[in-house]
Amino acid sequence: MYQFxxxxxxxxxxxxxxxxxxxxxxxxxxxxxxxPNEFELAEKFGVGRSTIxxxxxxLVTKGILEVRRGAxxxxxxxxTSEEDPLGLARLGDRYKLALELLDVRMMLEPEIAAxxxxxxxxxxxxxxxxxxxxxxxxxxxxxxxxxxxVEFHTHIAKCSGNRVVEILIPVINTAVLTFxxxxxxxxxxxxxxxxxxxxDSIKKGDSVGAKAAMVMHLNYNRQKILQIYENHMKDNExxxxxxxx
Amino acid sequence: MYQFxxxxxxxxxxxxxxxxxxxxxxxxxxxxxxxPNEFELAEKFGVGRSTIxxxxxxLVTKGILEVRRGAxxxxxxxxTSEEDPLGLARLGDRYKLALELLDVRMMLEPEIAAxxxxxxxxxxxxxxxxxxxxxxxxxxxxxxxxxxxVEFHTHIAKCSGNRVVEILIPVINTAVLTFxxxxxxxxxxxxxxxxxxxxDSIKKGDSVGAKAAMVMHLNYNRQKILQIYENHMKDNExxxxxxxx
Numbered sequence: 001m002y003q004f005x006x007x008x009x010x011x012x013x014x015x016x017x018x019x020x021x022x023x024x025x026x027x028x029x030x031x032x033x034x035x036p037n038e039f040e041l042a043e044k045f046g047v048g049r050s051t052i053x054x055x056x057x058x059l060v061t062k063g064i065l066e067v068r069r070g071a072x073x074x075x076x077x078x079x080t081s082e083e084d085p086l087g088l089a090r091l092g093d094r095y096k097l098a099l100e101l102l103d104v105r106m107m108l109e110p111e112i113a114a115x116x117x118x119x120x121x122x123x124x125x126x127x128x129x130x131x132x133x134x135x136x137x138x139x140x141x142x143x144x145x146x147x148x149x150v151e152f153h154t155h156i157a158k159c160s161g162n163r164v165v166e167i168l169i170p171v172i173n174t175a176v177l178t179f180x181x182x183x184x185x186x187x188x189x190x191x192x193x194x195x196x197x198x199x200d201s202i203k204k205g206d207s208v209g210a211k212a213a214m215v216m217h218l219n220y221n222r223q224k225i226l227q228i229y230e231n232h233m234k235d236n237e238x239x240x241x242x243x244x245x
Numbered sequence: 246m247y248q249f250x251x252x253x254x255x256x257x258x259x260x261x262x263x264x265x266x267x268x269x270x271x272x273x274x275x276x277x278x279x280x281p282n283e284f285e286l287a288e289k290f291g292v293g294r295s296t297i298x299x300x301x302x303x304l305v306t307k308g309i310l311e312v313r314r315g316a317x318x319x320x321x322x323x324x325t326s327e328e329d330p331l332g333l334a335r336l337g338d339r340y341k342l343a344l345e346l347l348d349v350r351m352m353l354e355p356e357i358a359a360x361x362x363x364x365x366x367x368x369x370x371x372x373x374x375x376x377x378x379x380x381x382x383x384x385x386x387x388x389x390x391x392x393x394x395v396e397f398h399t400h401i402a403k404c405s406g407n408r409v410v411e412i413l414i415p416v417i418n419t420a421v422l423t424f425x426x427x428x429x430x431x432x433x434x435x436x437x438x439x440x441x442x443x444x445d446s447i448k449k450g451d452s453v454g455a456k457a458a459m460v461m462h463l464n465y466n467r468q469k470i471l472q473i474y475e476n477h478m479k480d481n482e483x484x485x486x487x488x489x490x
Contacts, residue, residue, distance in 0.1 A: 011256055011260075085330040085331055085332070086330055086331075086409075086412050086413070086416070087330070087412070088409065088412070091408050097408065097409070100407045100408055100409045100410075101409055103407055103409075104353070104407065104409045104410060104413070107352050107353050107356045107357075108349070108352050108353070111352045112352075162345045162348055162349065163336050163342065163345055164331075164333065164342070164345045164346055164348075164349045164417070165345075165349060167331050167332070167333070168331070168349070168413075171331070172409070
């Protein structure tokens with residue numbers, strides 16, 4: 001006979017952690033904002049403060065919360081483990097992380113675009129064109145096209161016939177979106193043109209063209225993120241030097 | 246006030262699932278073997294059969310168990326979600342999956358080896374050489390070198406300065422080991438020579454050499470997995486045609 005009862009205390013912490021996550025997503029408490037303090041949360045959920053501490057600790061480990069000493073507990077990400085199975089949110093330095101993610105996309109996606117040329121079916125070609133059109137329509141209407149964009153890249157991964165990249169691409173691409181609030185509207189022309197070039201090349205089975213178009217597409221994004229990162233570093237330096245005056 | 250009690254039934258299933266996983270790992274019940282039937286498990290864990298069914302269902306979803314109708318429930322993987330955060334074990338057709346994983350390594354690791362040349366520190370160079378030596382010693386002594394091999398490749402990823410590949414490489418490389426019982430002893434000469442070439446090139450900062458050595462290294466593995474996959478497909482065909490006689 002196993003004894004499950006002894007686990008109940010641990011499990012209560014897990015349940016409160018789940019409820020706390022729901023609270024953050026439901027309110028919502030946005031990234032950068034503070035959650036209520038321990039007393040308030042203990043009252044809210046009708047549990048002891050030690051349970052709240054355990055729940056907070058759980059969300060800290062998952063990269064959702066950050067405890068800043070003397071200042072309170074802050075939401076640093078709302079990316080749940082389903083969307084972030086690799087726990088990328090744990091890694092600090094979000095701008096650098098976005099650049100690292102782009103470097104990984106640079107290794108994978110041009111090859112994937114080339115592979116798709118040899119594997120894509122007629123139905124998949126029609127779907128590719130449709131997704132390319134949908135992203136363009138959203139973009140031109142000023143509606144957020146981010147998740148449709150991830151769908152476009154994921155579809156290309158699917159067309160490559162490699163199930164591992166089909167899993168990886170949405171994980172990596174969604175992470176980029178989470179870490180850098182890239183005002184991609186600045187890249188509208190470049191995005192639409194390179195998306196179209198990728199689509200046309202894959203449809204024609206032109207693997208060199210598909211690969212090259214994907215390199216161009218990713219590099220526009222990478223340059224933009226690099227620029228944001230470098231500005232961020234300069235701001236930090238300026239803050240440091242003004243402190244020292 | 247939140248009501249946590251109502252969740253207890255669900256949680257009991259989760260707890261039994263955990264215990265069942267511990268049982269599989271502890272016995273151990275190896276991949277390809279059958280677990281005891283529902284009656285036996287219900288008695289063993291002191292719970293009802295519906296709870297056992299729930300626990301089994303949980304492990305099926307996680308790619309650990311497979312229910313074969315009329316034959317029983319089999320262990321198909323022992324890779325837990327911590328080791329397999331992308332849920333690769335879910336995907337069927339293990340030999341094909343191993344090949345797909347190798348294709349992803351082919352996209353990532355040569356680039357990573359080249360990047361490592363520009364980022365590696367003196368201490369990291371010493372550690373790289375040490376890991377290369379350790380893999381060689383284990384290999385020559387006939388001791389299982391698999392996890393040390395993953396460590397060698399993960400260290401190179403770490404030396405590249407990209408934290409995303411540092412997370413990805415052990416996930417992908419461990420998965421390859423789980424899915425194909427590659428009798429790598431056949432590749433001893435090739436593995437040791439290419440590991441050494443990768444190490445020496447990175448230490449010298451020769452990025453083209455490091456990249457090329459990594460391509461060679463991975464391709465020896467890929468060719469072997471391809472051979473196993475093709476033999477497996479032939480066996481299946483033969484079985485099918487002997488059924489039709």
